[in-house]
Amino acid sequence: MLGLCALLVASAIWLPIVHLLFARSAERRADQLAARGTALWVDASLREREVAKMRGSNAEWDFMGRSFLVWALANRALREPAAAPRALAAIDVIIDETLRLERERGMYFFLMPYARAGRFVVAPEASQFLDGEIALMLAMRRVVAEKPEYRAPLAARVERMAARMKQSPVLSAESYPDECWTFCNTVALAAMRLEDRLDGTDHAQLLADWVKTAKRRLVDPKTGILVSSYTVDGHHLDGPEGSSIWMAAHALQIVDAEFAADQYARARRELRHSALGFGWAGEWPASWRGPRDVDSGPVIPLLDVSAGSSGLALVGAASFGDRAYLDELRATLELAAFPIERDGGLTYAAGNQVGDAVLLYALEMGPMWRRVREPIARGAP
Amino acid sequence: MKRAPLLSPRGLVLRAAIVALVFALAHAAGLRAYTSILSGTSPTGNAADGWAALLGCIYVLLYFAFILAVPIALIAAALMALATRWLERPGAKAGSAANDPAL
Numbered sequence: 001m002l003g004l005c006a007l008l009v010a011s012a013i014w015l016p017i018v019h020l021l022f023a024r025s026a027e028r029r030a031d032q033l034a035a036r037g038t039a040l041w042v043d044a045s046l047r048e049r050e051v052a053k054m055r056g057s058n059a060e061w062d063f064m065g066r067s068f069l070v071w072a073l074a075n076r077a078l079r080e081p082a083a084a085p086r087a088l089a090a091i092d093v094i095i096d097e098t099l100r101l102e103r104e105r106g107m108y109f110f111l112m113p114y115a116r117a118g119r120f121v122v123a124p125e126a127s128q129f130l131d132g133e134i135a136l137m138l139a140m141r142r143v144v145a146e147k148p149e150y151r152a153p154l155a156a157r158v159e160r161m162a163a164r165m166k167q168s169p170v171l172s173a174e175s176y177p178d179e180c181w182t183f184c185n186t187v188a189l190a191a192m193r194l195e196d197r198l199d200g201t202d203h204a205q206l207l208a209d210w211v212k213t214a215k216r217r218l219v220d221p222k223t224g225i226l227v228s229s230y231t232v233d234g235h236h237l238d239g240p241e242g243s244s245i246w247m248a249a250h251a252l253q254i255v256d257a258e259f260a261a262d263q264y265a266r267a268r269r270e271l272r273h274s275a276l277g278f279g280w281a282g283e284w285p286a287s288w289r290g291p292r293d294v295d296s297g298p299v300i301p302l303l304d305v306s307a308g309s310s311g312l313a314l315v316g317a318a319s320f321g322d323r324a325y326l327d328e329l330r331a332t333l334e335l336a337a338f339p340i341e342r343d344g345g346l347t348y349a350a351g352n353q354v355g356d357a358v359l360l361y362a363l364e365m366g367p368m369w370r371r372v373r374e375p376i377a378r379g380a381p
Numbered sequence: 382m383k384r385a386p387l388l389s390p391r392g393l394v395l396r397a398a399i400v401a402l403v404f405a406l407a408h409a410a411g412l413r414a415y416t417s418i419l420s421g422t423s424p425t426g427n428a429a430d431g432w433a434a435l436l437g438c439i440y441v442l443l444y445f446a447f448i449l450a451v452p453i454a455l456i457a458a459a460l461m462a463l464a465t466r467w468l469e470r471p472g473a474k475a476g477s478a479a480n481d482p483a484l
Contacts, residue, residue, distance in 0.1 A: 002388075002461060002464060002465075003387075003388025003389065003393075003457070003461060004388065006388075006457040006458075006460040006461045006464065007388075007453065007454075007457045009456075009457070009460055010452075010453045010454070010455075010456035010457035010460060011453050013456055014449070014452050014453050014456055015449075015453075018448065018449070018452075053417070053422055053423060053424065053425075054422060056422075056423045056425075056427060057421055057422050057423055058421075061422075298418070298419060298420075298421055307419055307420040307421070308420075311420075335448070336419075337419075338413050338416045338444070340413060340414070349413050349414050349415075349416045349417060350416040350417060350419040350420055351417065351419075351420045351422070352417060352420055352422040355420055
């Protein structure tokens with residue numbers, strides 16, 4: 001009896017304070033992740049190992065690791081001008097290498113095999129997944145510092161996205177045959193917003209129409225959260241998913257801030273979990289259960305922990321200044337994602353390179369969206 | 382050698398030490414890298430590699446035992462030792478609080 005009482009009291013002492021062991025400086029973590037991220041693009045053998053691990057599970061991760069790293073480094077360059085030359089050098093290498101692979105191996109190189117199982121409905125055949133993220137990479141790079149060689153590729157990419165979106169009654173383009181993703185289409189909208197800022201183009205009507213259509217046709221009736229995937233004609237394929245909505249809300253911040261904040265609040269209410277100073281996110285709301293897939297990652301039952309949703313929840317929480325949730329998510333990351341520090345760099349063993357890049361983006365974000373919202377000064381990007 | 386009962390200060394410390402030792406061995410053997418299974422990423426690049434997944438699971442279990450169970454066991458051992466000393470102090474009688482002239 002005494003032993004059981006002692007164990008209960010010991011648990012009551014230890015469990016509420018254990019999260020304090022896992023508080024880490026965000027600035028230091030960002031420096032370490034940036035060091036590791038850029039090192040991958042200097043050390044070819046290291047990069048090959050990382051890419052092989054990811055492509056063994058999902059070719060998309062190879063691509064997304066590039067996108068999130070570029071977006072993170074662009075924010076970092078704006079935040080710390082002294083870091084800009086090194087960041088821009090890495091960004092250019094990543095963009096050029098990605099464009100080369102797309103040109104030489106085709107878009108299927110970065111897509112999952114089922115992309116070949118059907119035909120794209122909308123012509124010209126293209127994936128909004130690649131177009132949106134590449135466009136956002138090009139645009140963010142140019143916001144940090146103009147690079148004339150990237151102007152035409154950005155314009156062409158945005159023009160193609162807009163043309164394809166306008167062929168759909170829900171103003172969305174496919175990432176896979178007859179499969180539109182909220183994640184990809186909202187990233188595309190953010191890229192258009194940046195292009196408007198950079199080059200004086202005007203996609204305001206398309207952006208406004210997309211939000212109007214999405215509110216009417218692309219939200220889950222029970223939760224009011226945007227569904228994650230749907231057909232070109234707007235038939236829902238999935239319900240709301242954490243691996244989509246956190247990033248979608250973040251991207252929508254520069255498209256329609258009010259709608260974005262509403263989506264974040266709904267996602268937080270439905271997907272957030274926390275206990276004892278730790279926080280995590282589920283992949284699905286209680287009212288809708290989807291199949292576990294490569295986006296959700298393994299879902300730990302009872303606790304309802306989804307690695308994919310929890311990682312992207314960091315982006316959402318950072319984007320909306322949700323400090324309480326962000327601190328809880330970061331504590332969980334340090335507890336359960338198994339950080340490995342080596343040679344001044346940092347990687348989380350439980351994740352992969354795309355996970356590290358997503359976290360870096362969450363830690364660095366802010367300056368880019370602020371720049372886009374600022375009034376345009378003469379001569380400024 | 383007589384085995385210490387689980388719910389005794391010595392038994393708890395001994396078991397905490399065993400868990401800590403086994404975890405240290407797993408850590409030194411580099412099993413931390415195998416935890417990438419938590420995100421659905423194969424540590425070896427081969428998604429069908431069952432051994433890698435098993436090693437990752439073993440590391441995760443040992444890690445949480447080390448972080449959660451070991452400190453709790455050590456705190457409980459300390460509490461039990463203190464309680465035992467207090468109960469066995471000279472002049473103490475079990476359940477004698479009502480007879481304590483100080484009350």
